[in-house]
Amino acid sequence: MAGGNAAVTYLKPGEVEVRTTDYPTLELLDGPGVDPANAGRTCRHGVILKVLATNICGSDQHMVRGRTTAPEGLILGHEITGEVVERGPDVEFIDVGDVVSVPFNIACGRCRNCKEGQTSICLNVNPSRAGGAYGYVDMGGWVGGQARYVMVPYADFNLLRFPDRDAAREKLLDLTMLTDILPTGYHGAVTAGVGVGSTVYVAGAGPVGLAAAAASQLLGSAVVIVADFNTERLAQARSFGCETVDLAQGPAEEQVAQILGVPEVDSAIDAVGFEAKSHGRDSDDAPATVLNSLMGLVRAGGALGIPGLYVTEDPRGIDSDAQSGTLRVRLGLGWAKSHTFSTGQTPVMKYHRALAMAILHDRIHIAKAVNATILPLEDAPFGYEEFDKGVSRKYVLNPNGALDGAEAA
Structure with missing residues (x-):
């Protein structure tokens, strides 16, 4: 389904653009930032998500400011909450229609570190170093999720499924903070x-x-x-x-x-x-x-x-x-x-289920605490520009309308 997607793309220091991109497949194709040893990697264990919410992060801002070696054309975004629209043949426990939170860490669930709960430094998802992430420089080249659709590998292991879809959608603006x-x-x-x-x-x-x-x-x-x-x-x-x-x-x-x-x-x-x-x-x-x-x-x-x-x-x-x-x-x-x-990246899976319960049962109101502010996907360049100025907002992109009318409680 070529041309069936759109994504926030890094162009050069201080400049991002929302571009039409290819609809994702269950394969990591070669492209900007993809580790050559990862290119062509088949992900029968993956799913395609319709993105319900995806956030602009300070870590993204480091790249956009030119403070890393991020290449032109890198698709950004590692804070992703979505609905499963397609699953690979090796996925057993995640179903089409599930609403899920995606840890920004990509983890195989099979290596020594993953088995010890250190999912932030998985040994199998990034040929260059321990640890992988979506849409981030030197993290294996996995395509970012500031997009309408995104592919998530190792779905059974990585994804946090919300059992009550309606409750999850009602609290979506808070639950999107679980990704990172x-x-x-x-x-x-x-x-x-x-x-x-x-x-x-x-x-x-x-x-x-x-x-x-x-x-x-x-x-x-x-x-x-x-x-x-x-x-x-x-x-x-x-x-x-x-x-x-x-x-x-x-x-x-x-x-x-x-x-x-x-x-x-x-x-x-x-x-x-x-x-x-x-x-x-x-x-x-x-x-x-x-x-x-x-x-x-x-x-x-x-x-x-x-x-x-x-x-x-x-x-x-x-x-x-x-x-x-x-x-x-x-x-x-x-x-x-x-x-x-x-130090080091957060092993999101160590905490996200318990924190989801805290959100769903009103023990924490994180969207309100961080002043979550919703933008349509096409306004992502404005969000990056304002965030760089130091505004006190956490910008949440709304690629498919799931957050229409939502407010921080």
Whole structure:
């Protein structure tokens, strides 16, 4: 069915376009960003989804800003919720008509890491390194899902099926956050040791930081402090009960002490990553700033969860070290304070079923927390442009009308 699809396509730094593309098949065809060893891979275990919701992510924005080696023509999008319209002959437990959430990690379910629950570093889906994802540079070349239709491999293992289709559609704007942002924020909180009574500092009030804050509340934290330079995003954090630190107004330790009475916290979450800047609204890139500041803020014996993205190649890095992902981290400080550090992509399947239950039973209202804002697929370039300006919104694309009339509850 050539020409039966449309997808958000990366053209060059600062520019994306919605292009007519081929309807997907159960085969990974050669194309922009596809690892040559993956080209032609047959996916009898896969399904074709009609995309019901697909989100613009900060990780996508890194590519669109030209901060990775993403090639021209790469189809973007790794946050996908959809309805099965076709299934491969080897799919046993997923049926046509099922409404499903797609973890952004692509995992085979067969390798050692998958069997140990480390689905973010599957050994069989990316010939170049451990771990695969949709629509992302160096992650195997699996075609992205900011589209009307997309192919998902290893469907029986990867997909989270919602048993009640009607309930899932009613909560679709919240459930679309299960593909990445909510499990990623939750993983940051869990690995930072957040629990009942914890004091938590979240660096970054973008969508992942807001999700980490909401997840910390779900886990029972006593106080969640969200830090940023962006006053609009800080106001969004306050809208659901967070304390805030405006980094343009002085040192974080002083502001934390005003809130807690002491200049330290039990747990900290880095929701910024490698595009961090030194303190000040118009300051230069300083990719180790967040990590170093968090080591200063976290109490001795505390932990840092690091869901923020760090890369091995940044063509626009501030110096040769930054361009290769080499950062000047004060590891000696972290060592002296016996800190625990947890890094890497989130193993979404570890959390998404439980988080789906929390959404369906109104224990968390994640769409409202991140200010989910619906756009038609053709307005994706506008969404990328606005997101790059720092608006406090999580843009959710609506390729097939499933979100018509939906609002964050």
